[in-house]
Amino acid sequence: MPFGNTHNNFKLNYKNEEEFPDLTKHNNHMAKVLTKEIYAKLRDKQTPTGYTLDDVIQTGVDNPGHPFIMTVGCVAGDEESYEVFKDLFDPVICDRHGGYKATDKHKTDLNFENLKGGDDLDPNYVLSSRVRTGRSIKGYALPPHNSRGERRAVEKLSVEALNSLDGEFKGKYYPLKSMTDAEQEQLIADHFLFDKPVSPLLLAAGMARDWPDARGIWHNENKTFLVWVNEEDHLRVISMQKGGNMKEVFRRFCVGLNRIEEIFKKHNHGFMWNEHLGYVLTCPSNLGTGLRGGVHVKLPKLSEHPKFEEILTRLRLQKRGTGGVDTASVGGVFDISNADRLGSSEVEQVQCVVDGVKLMVEMEKKLEKGEAIDSLIPAQK
Amino acid sequence: MKTIYSRYVWRVFSSKRVDKIGFSTKPSRCADYFKAERVRTSFCCNWHYFLSHPRRVQLASTMPFGNSHNQLKMKYSAEAEYPDLSKHNNHMAKVLTQAMYERLRGKQTPSGFTLDDVIQTGVDNPGHPFIMTVGCVAGDEETYEVFKELLDPVIEDRHGGYKPTDKHKTDLNPGNLKGGDDLDPNYVLSSRVRTGRSVRGFSLPPHCSRGERRAIEKLSVEALGALSGDLKGKYYALKNMTEAEQQQLIDDHFLFDKPVSPLLLASGMARDWPDARGIWHNDNKTFLVWVNEEDHLRVISMQKGGNMKEVFTRFCTGLTKIEELFKNKGHAFMWNEHLGYVLTCPSNLGTGLRGGVHVKLPNMSKHSKFEEILKRLRLQKRGTGGVDTAAVGGVFDISNADRLGFSEVALVQMVVDGVKLLIEMEKRLEKGQSIDDLIPAQK
Numbered sequence: 001m002p003f004g005n006t007h008n009n010f011k012l013n014y015k016n017e018e019e020f021p022d023l024t025k026h027n028n029h030m031a032k033v034l035t036k037e038i039y040a041k042l043r044d045k046q047t048p049t050g051y052t053l054d055d056v057i058q059t060g061v062d063n064p065g066h067p068f069i070m071t072v073g074c075v076a077g078d079e080e081s082y083e084v085f086k087d088l089f090d091p092v093i094c095d096r097h098g099g100y101k102a103t104d105k106h107k108t109d110l111n112f113e114n115l116k117g118g119d120d121l122d123p124n125y126v127l128s129s130r131v132r133t134g135r136s137i138k139g140y141a142l143p144p145h146n147s148r149g150e151r152r153a154v155e156k157l158s159v160e161a162l163n164s165l166d167g168e169f170k171g172k173y174y175p176l177k178s179m180t181d182a183e184q185e186q187l188i189a190d191h192f193l194f195d196k197p198v199s200p201l202l203l204a205a206g207m208a209r210d211w212p213d214a215r216g217i218w219h220n221e222n223k224t225f226l227v228w229v230n231e232e233d234h235l236r237v238i239s240m241q242k243g244g245n246m247k248e249v250f251r252r253f254c255v256g257l258n259r260i261e262e263i264f265k266k267h268n269h270g271f272m273w274n275e276h277l278g279y280v281l282t283c284p285s286n287l288g289t290g291l292r293g294g295v296h297v298k299l300p301k302l303s304e305h306p307k308f309e310e311i312l313t314r315l316r317l318q319k320r321g322t323g324g325v326d327t328a329s330v331g332g333v334f335d336i337s338n339a340d341r342l343g344s345s346e347v348e349q350v351q352c353v354v355d356g357v358k359l360m361v362e363m364e365k366k367l368e369k370g371e372a373i374d375s376l377i378p379a380q381k
Numbered sequence: 382m383k384t385i386y387s388r389y390v391w392r393v394f395s396s397k398r399v400d401k402i403g404f405s406t407k408p409s410r411c412a413d414y415f416k417a418e419r420v421r422t423s424f425c426c427n428w429h430y431f432l433s434h435p436r437r438v439q440l441a442s443t444m445p446f447g448n449s450h451n452q453l454k455m456k457y458s459a460e461a462e463y464p465d466l467s468k469h470n471n472h473m474a475k476v477l478t479q480a481m482y483e484r485l486r487g488k489q490t491p492s493g494f495t496l497d498d499v500i501q502t503g504v505d506n507p508g509h510p511f512i513m514t515v516g517c518v519a520g521d522e523e524t525y526e527v528f529k530e531l532l533d534p535v536i537e538d539r540h541g542g543y544k545p546t547d548k549h550k551t552d553l554n555p556g557n558l559k560g561g562d563d564l565d566p567n568y569v570l571s572s573r574v575r576t577g578r579s580v581r582g583f584s585l586p587p588h589c590s591r592g593e594r595r596a597i598e599k600l601s602v603e604a605l606g607a608l609s610g611d612l613k614g615k616y617y618a619l620k621n622m623t624e625a626e627q628q629q630l631i632d633d634h635f636l637f638d639k640p641v642s643p644l645l646l647a648s649g650m651a652r653d654w655p656d657a658r659g660i661w662h663n664d665n666k667t668f669l670v671w672v673n674e675e676d677h678l679r680v681i682s683m684q685k686g687g688n689m690k691e692v693f694t695r696f697c698t699g700l701t702k703i704e705e706l707f708k709n710k711g712h713a714f715m716w717n718e719h720l721g722y723v724l725t726c727p728s729n730l731g732t733g734l735r736g737g738v739h740v741k742l743p744n745m746s747k748h749s750k751f752e753e754i755l756k757r758l759r760l761q762k763r764g765t766g767g768v769d770t771a772a773v774g775g776v777f778d779i780s781n782a783d784r785l786g787f788s789e790v791a792l793v794q795m796v797v798d799g800v801k802l803l804i805e806m807e808k809r810l811e812k813g814q815s816i817d818d819l820i821p822a823q824k
Binding site for chain 2: 022
């Protein structure tokens with residue numbers, strides 16, 4: 001739904017140069033790609049739900065970025081955004097996802113049995129394991145653009161679907177707007193609660209409108225499977241547990257996701273997916289698998305090694321502090337996860353994590369004994 | 382609610398980096414953006430009722446955007462779309478019923494502003510138990526007409542019972558102000574009058590496109606560049622300000638920066654910041670104009686000491702000249718005889734004027750009847766950092782409480798007379814004398 005000037009009927013009275021944003025001080029994917037020519041070509045187009053180019057780029061215009069972190073600077077308002085504005089999105093996707101071409105096909109593999117190993121990461125080093133992804137529900141606009149009616153319909157559908165799960169997935173939904181203080185405290189203590197975004201990147205995209213209406217958290221009784229409803233994506237699905245049994249985490253993840261998808265399909269609302277982009281999500285950085293699988297692992301010595309960054313790059317992994325992106329690590333404990341999202345399957349990405357972390361724990365042990373790790377340094381994956 | 386920043390710790394937006402692109406880090410300005418009220422002087426020069434801008438009428442019909450965004454919402458029932466206002470405490474929430482929402486949800490102004498655009502800020506910001514925020518904004522001049530069913534009761538509630546049939550009086554003749562040149566400078570530290578103006582033919586800050594905003598900036602810079610005498614000055618665009626210029630403007634207390642208030646952000650006013658935003662001031666630093674902040678123009682006249690008459694005179698003279706210059710370019714200010722000067726926030730309608738002083742009232746402020754006296758004088762107090770700040774050292778910002786339904790001269794007269802009285806009271810209290818005989822009746 002309209003936010004700001006994007007449905008201003010007078011914009012087309014002004015020339016292209018007059019409306020083209022000033023991106024001279026900007027450093028994000030959108031700004032690198034959007035030329036006056038592309039703007040001229042796309043400025044009068046809209047998707048069937050009414051999403052326009054200015055909607056897509058507003059967050060990138062409002063947030064110039066940072067010299068060290070390359071933000072994406074554009075979002076989708078619906079499934080069709082990626083098609084109607086492909087002249088902008090295709091190069092952004094290519095740049096962000098390691099050269100992924102407009103003609104490439106993305107492989108989906110959610111068969112947890114294809115994962116080799118992953119059940120024996122050393123628990124003295126690996127404190128916890130987690131896999132998360134997002135899903136968008138076909139037939140609705142995405143969080144930057146949806147109306148209250150749409151968002152509530154997504155919530156209703158989601159709650160029905162989730163409440164029909166049983167066995168290890170039996171759980172309960174906690175809507176943000178009617179949560180009791182006790183429930184809130186518990187969810188914070190469990191590290192499950194999400195709240196209204198504070199990031200200007202998200203706020204500028206309109207995702208926080210009408211907060212906390214139709215937002216909520218569902219989790220199973222065991223507290224190992226969790227779903228966020230209507231935050232940055234329609235659904236965010238998380239499987240997590242203490243220790244290093246990534247295989248178990250991934251199994252639960254795949255089984256739960258597949259069950260949820262079946263139920264949505266029965267209601268004639270499958271997930272947004274296509275063979276080029278895989279799972280379609282709000283932010284182009286999450287296309288493909290939308291998967292971030294990782295562990296909290298103790299690597300005090302390895303993290304001080306001069307080749308740490310290089311090793312991570314070769315293993316196709318990335319590091320974060322244990323508070324999440326942009327936080328510092330505490331006590332030598334790092335969040336290590338896959339760097340890729342699009343162009344490789346879920347199994348492949350989790351395999352990278354499992355193999356990579358196993359190797360790094362080996363390296364850590366060697367460094368503890370004062371031994372060299374040169375022989376262990378891998379080739380670029 | 383305790384915040385979990387695990388995914389959103391944005392140290393990337395460190396203030397050093399932000400400074401480089403023209404953002405000020407002056408903290409006290411932030412307080413300004415939590416203002417529940419803004420005041421503007423009105424300027425009595427446009428006696429014509431609103432005329433449709435010819436370009437607007439011609440081209441709206443050829444726009445490809447139509448109201449398709451709104452039509453998609455229309456697939457859902459009014460009940461499904463009606464916002465949950467059960468925990469809300471702002472003017473919009475008090476007025477907007479589901480039935481009213483149903484009647485207005487299919488409408489839009491010529492520029493495409495819809496009901497959901499009007500109320501988004503009020504939906505996103507439930508309000509505060511002690512401060513009654515407005516919770517709705519205008520996206521263009523026609524908003525007040527197309528959505529009058531919502532805005533009339535909001536205006537009535539906010540502006541002391543002002544009815545849809547009432548007429549607003551504009552008086553910007555400084556000669557009509559009595560006194561005001563003799564407020565005791567031992568008590569009155571500074572005097573200031575400010576207002577806002579909207580330029581007809583353009584959408585307002587919540588809704589304007591980059592092209593429109595830049596056109597407003599261009600027009601404004603040309604108009605202000607034609608001022609002369611003690612009004613001669615210079616424009617500083619936010620986006621290419623040097624660090625030295627920025628520091629100077631901060632020291633002069635002139636710089637405004639990107640709004641941080643969620644009230645303003647939710648209405649879309651900060652889009653494309655800092656594009657086409659800037660500050661103009663005269664060489665004497667006594668007359669200042671903000672371009673494209675919360676309104677198209679904010680006009681401020683200020684100086685040290687208690688000569689409010691001089692401040693008001695410069696204010697009126699400057700505003701009159703600016704309005705002439707805009708008219709000569711074919712762009713009058715938005716004004717009508719019911720609402721006076723039309724501005725983005727309904728709280729600023731009418732005169733849009735906030736005239737006030739920084740005055741030392743340490744004894745007075747501790748008197749049990751202080752609040753009552755202010756009310757009777759139709760004044761309000763703020764800390765010297767602006768609304769929501771605390772007074773420091775017994776120094777208060779005292780200004781008019783009203784905006785609509787009184788003329789500019791009448792409002793500034795209340796400030797002048799009221800402050801004079803408050804100082805008399807302060808002096809009595811210093812001597813340990815009673816002030817009971819001085820307490821005024823309700824104005």
